[in-house]
Structure formats: C-alpha cells, structure tokens
Amino acid sequence: MADDIRLSRRTLLRAGGATVTGAALAGAMRVEAAGAPGPTVPADTGAVQGGRIQFPNWRGNGDRPPAPTPAPQPPGRRVGYCVVGLGRLSLDEILPAFGEAKRARLVALMSGSPEKAKLVAQQYGVAEGAVYGYGDWDKLKANTEIQAVYVVTPNAVHRENVAAAAGAGKHVLCEKPMAASSVEAREMIAACERAGVRLMIAYRCQYEPYNRAVTRLARSGEFGRPRLIQAFNGQTTGLPEQWRLKRALAGGGALPDIGLYCLNGVRALLGEEPDLIQAQVHSPPDDPKFREVEESVSFTLRFPSGVMAQCMTSYGVHESRRLSVHAAGADIDLANAFAYVGQRLTVTHRDGKALAREERVLSAKNQFALEVDHFARCIQENRRPRTPGEEGLQDQVLMEAIYEAARTGAPVKVAPPPGASGLDATRGPELDEAE
Template sequence: MAENETHMSRRNLLAAGGATLAMGGGLAMGGSASPAAAAQNPPGGPAVPADTGAVQGGRIVFPNWRGSGDRAPPPPPAPMPPEKRVGFCVVGLGRLTLEELLPAFAECRKARLVALMSGTPDKAKLVAEQYGIAPEAVYGYDAWDRLRQNPAVQAVYVVTPNARHRDHVVAAAAAGKQVLCEKPMAASSAEAREMIAACAKANVKLMIAYRCQYEPYNREVTRLVRSGEFGKPRLIQAFNGQTTGLPEQWRLKRALAGGGALPDIGIYCLNGVRALLGEEPVSIQAQTHSPPDDPKFAEVEETVSFTLRFPSGTIAQCMSSYGVHESRRLSVRTAAAEIDLENAFAYEGQRLTVSHKDGKRESRDNRVLARKNQFALEIDHFARCVLEDRRPRTPGEEGLQDHVLMEAIYEAAPTGAPVKVGPPPGAGGGLDVTRGPDPDEAG
C-alpha cells in the first residue's frame, strides 16, 4: 500500500467515511450488514477497504466506520466532471451574489460558473479575476446578443433588483438561455406573466429561486406535516423579521422593490406555508404599518401581518417586519405535537424541535440533519432540470401565484376584511398545483 494511504490524517479519515448510498451502499449502523452492503460485499467476495474505499456505479463508496452510537456520515461528494456541468452566467453582482451565490458554486455538483453580467465594469473585472472568469465572458447589461453567442453559457441566474427581473428574464429567454430568477419573481403579477410567456415562447425553462424549498430542514418539516405522523396541522405561525438601515438602498424604493417587508422577506412566510401544506389559501386578511416619523418607510411598508385560511381548515398567521430584532421562525401545531423550526428562513443555523407526548412524558426531540448549502442545492436542482429536461420544483407559476397573493394582501390591508383567493385558474384540485416534481436529492 502506498505511503499516502497508510498515513491518512484523521481529517481525511473523517472525510472518507461513507453512509449507505442509493448507488453502492455501505454497512448499516451498528456494524450489521444492510441489503445494500450485502450487495457491495457479497459472501465470499472481497470487502470494500475501510479507508481507501472502492469505485462502484461511478461513485466512490466506503463502508460505515462508525459505531452503533453515532450517525453514519454522509457519502463523499460525487460531482460531475466540470466540462459536463451546466454553465451559468450570474446576472447582477450585488450583496447576495458576492456573499452567497458565487461561493456556493464551489459546492455545486452539476453547475459551474462560466460568465458574469454587471452594470459596474470595474467590479465585474475584479470579481472575474477572483473566480477565474475569462475577460471575454464578462458582459454588461446591454450585451445579451454577445452572450447569446457563448455556447458555454447554458443558463443565467438573474439576481438584480425586483423591477429589473422582467427585462433580464425576457432578454435571457430571447438569447436562448435557461433562466433561474431570484425571488420575488418580479414587481407585479403582470410582469410575472410576461416572464412566463417569454420563456414559453423561447422554449426555455424558468425557475424561481425559492431556496427554502430545497433546504433540508424546511423539507423535513414538510415531510413531517404531510406524513400525518402527528396529525393534521391546525395552526401555523411564520415570522421573518430584521432591522433595516441605509435609507438609500433599493429595497426601500417602491419603483425597484415593488413593496417593502412583504416582497422581500415576508414572501418567505407566504411561500413557506404554501409549500409546507401544498394547498392554496381560500381567503386572506392583512394589515400593514409604517412609522410615520421614519423617512425610510415613506414609500414601502415596514411591517406586514396576514392570515391565510386553507381548504383543509388550517389557519396560518404570518408576520414580517423591517423594524424588529432578527428572527426567522416557523411553527406548526397539531393535536399531537408542535413542530418548531428556528432560523427557518435564514441562510444557516436551522434548529428543528418536535414536542409531543411520549407515553406519560412530554418529549422534545431535536432533529439534527447534515449541513448542506441551500444555494448550491437550488442551483444544482435547476442544472439537473436542464440536463434531464425536467420541470423545476419552483417554476414561474410558483412565483406568479405568490405575486397574486401578495397583491391580495395589499388589497386586504386597508380594511382588514377578508379577500377571497384560490388556486390559479384551471389548476384543478390536488396538492402542489404550481410546482414541479419533488427534488430528488439522491440524483
């Protein structure tokens, strides 16, 4: 055995430990052989080496080296070769792009960053140097025709202010590029419809970047609720709040943002509850508030509160504000349990607790899941949809429905009276009428 195999560091050993895989498998927890492990290590056949692993089904697999008291570690990443990944051009180099999205491409397995588009040339030049993007793959907002001619760019990710989304999505579709667009989808439902029509006409996919629908803890809450394990949800509370400074920022300008706390952070509550249940609300009540003495909120609301009633009888109370200490929480109450997700809409730090009766005791279970970058998950999901010609989980119709409901919230707020809403026309019954197939994380 080579020296570098016999003197593996503890860190490399930790990284080498694999879990049971959908392809290949490993040893089950506790050391007993699972069916997958039996296939991997057939009776009388060679065992997979504990620390060097083996190649099976195009992946590297390791047996579970942990004891029965620990969770099995996840399998090692299995990224596609770079030349086979979907090439993305990120449109807009603001805070979200630079702080979260570009770093997330390093964790993507099916996508790669190949181009940038920005209205600030000196910033674009520096970012391109930092991420190894060729100068000829850096574009201004007026260079869509040149972008069209770059075959390495298969998809664009639009991350500009809300009111710019329509123009950039329509231009990307006309250039023949697949489109991933940040939320909220646009500044109005009318713009959202134009974007859907443009992508349909160009025969390109359109996905809205609802990252929480790909984040593992939010998905686990959805699984728990829909499984019926603790009964039907009766009440849901969703809160997303933070303090906001810098009066000159675009999010406080109605012409660019389309609204205040609601389309920026309140949409996480709205979309999160809809995705959790899979239903569409039948009525909405709402109220908004802006401090009259704070010039930051001269154009947009500081705080919004709205109540959604669903066909199943579930009531969801949602609140969002630009004027409170940062808190992002989702709680679901059934007759048998309370499911509470702290930091539900945050970029990281999710903590899931399930409180329920356990015999004669009240049990509080802390559910701990493997850490995954939610931005990388959503980007890879879209890349997979492009590669396999799938409908995205969060297509344009998902973003449009949120705009329709946000407009109903603004309509309801002045009087507090309920406004009737429902599923999109022609959507029919059933769950998830605005969504594509559930993401398959094993893929």
C-alpha cells in the same frame, strides 16, 4: 537510506492494526478498477460502484451513518451559469456557492459596473471575454458555454432580464420575488415558453434540508394533521437609500422582500393554496425610510383543509426567522427557518407519561448550491423545476390579495390557480433524497 521508513498502502494498513495480504489488497483494487460491486466494499479505500465512490458505514449502531461521499460531475459536464447582477447577495452568497456545487459552474458575469465586474471575474477565474454589461445580450447569446442565467437584480427589472435571457436562448433562474406584479410574472412565463427555455424561481428554502424535514413531518401525519401555523421573518433596516425601500424598484417593502418567505414557506409546507386572506399593514409615520414602502405586515391565510396560518414580517424588529407547526400530537418548531445558516428543528410531543422535546440535527448544506444544482439537473435531464415560474406567479397573486385586504380592511377570497388539482399544483416533481 536503509533506515528510511517507506510508507505504502500495506505499511499504513499494518500501522492501523490490520495486516492485509497482497492477494486481498489486489482483489480490492480490482473491484475498484472494474467498478463492480464485490462481496464487501473495502473499509477505508472504498470501491467504484454505480459511477460513485462507495464506502461502507464505518460507524457503530449508536451513531447516525455518514452522508454519501460527494460525487461532483466533471467540470466539462456541468451547466455553465452567467450571474446577472453583482450586488451583495451575489457576492456574499451566490458566487461562493458555486464552489460547493456539483452540477453547476460559474462561467460568465453581467454587471453595470465594469470595474467591479473585472475584479470579480479575476477572483473567480471567469474569462475576460465572458464579462458583459447589461446591454450585451447578443454577445452573451453567442457564448455557448453559458446554458443558464441567474438573474439577481432589483425586482422591477426581473421581467426585462428574464425576457432578454430567454431571447438569448438561455435557461433562467430568477431571484425571488419573481417580479413587481402578477402581470409581469405572467409575461416572464410566456417569454420563456416562447423561447423553449426553462424558468425557475430561486426559493432556496424549498431546497434547504431543515425546511424539507418540517414539510415531511407535517405531511406525514405522524403527529396528526397541522391545525395552526405561525411564520415570522423580521429584521431591522437602515440605509434609506437602498433600492429595497424604493417602490419603483422593489414593488413593496417588507412583504415582497422577507415576508415572502413566510407566504411561500407555508404554501410549500402544506401543498395547498389559501382561499381566504386577511391582512394589516403599518409604517411609522415619522420614519422617512418608509415613505414609499411598508415597514410591517401581518396576514392570515385560511386553507381549504381548515388550516390557518398567521404570518408576520417587519423591517423594524430585531432579527428573527421562525416557522412553527401546531398539530394535535406535537409542536414542530424551526428556528432560523429562513436564514442562510443556523436552522434548529425541535419537535415537542408526548412520550408515554413524559413530555419529550427532541432536537433533530441534520447535515447542513449550502442552500444556494442546492438550488443551482437542482436547476442544472433539470436542464440536463429536461425536467420541470420544483419551483417553476408558476410558483412565483402564485405568490405575486397572493401578495396583491394581501395588500388589497390591508387596504380595505375586509377579507379577500382567492381562487385556486388555473387548472390546479391536488397538492403542489404550482410545483414540479418532488425532490430526490440526494438533492
């Protein structure tokens, strides 16, 4: 019809208050097609540069610039994962996170419940032939689409699962805590070394933007060196039949489950290893939930630099997860530090004659997507993960020292990891800003 309004690029640009000549638009399109940087990047259409779609910063100086446009890899190039264990963490957090990943994709499942696995496979588009039972490691080995296995089973079977995955020639991402003991952790590292596969422990907070920001602030010296650190992770726990309250499956109570975030968080923040530990453990004698594992743990870590960290964890308190760094020039406080979402970073410091309390707001990112993508990149580029098996092993050693200090009531001296030198001795290379 003659009265139809046909929308085109030119029509849309004119409607927005700008008229673009055909030559200018064609030039912009040639820049996009060639992938070469032009004198300017088209404001609203962007341009292909360095294998990415690039847009100029359209915001004014008063606003923070937008994040780079996402650049996911084509599905065929992404690292294929099999998730082992379809419990609450897998179904509520890990599987949905693959929808936000840029280097990783879900290609297989392993579960002890065929009915549940079949339904989950249908929900996530996993092929029927890529659904395995816990004894099907030989079948999994034959699936060339699987490059990595993500172990999300109870702590006490991590060693068995990791060894089986390594034996199948697959790289392994293992949930924390790494194992039920330091002996098992060492065996897991050895199994992956023999098989020539990568091993990473899923310390999601080390990939989360707010926790990384606190680490950068603490190490920068902007407000002086940290002197004291407080870390707390607590929640209430019901359902006495859950596996986390069974010592044979969990290896402990609040400490290895949620207290580990305090321990690992402080270590990652400083990059140092503690040399002295004091601790107390308590469980209410009249609560049957805690017949086998502890309810609450308080432990103090002393570091060679003189920093002291007070850490507390409990299964018997209202949910709270906080990390605070105290330095001469500022207090740095991260609320919801170890939660899946909702982190809030506040820095309190002197500003002339005033006291300034700044909230620093960052772009939220899915922690599980960040960690599966990081491991995928390490596989693709043959890199050591930021949180390798040695990182998990050190936490197992320190948790055993915490239990020993609580049992004896005396401080426990801790030797540095073998071959440790400098900061981050148990970690891989620093993360890129883009990760």
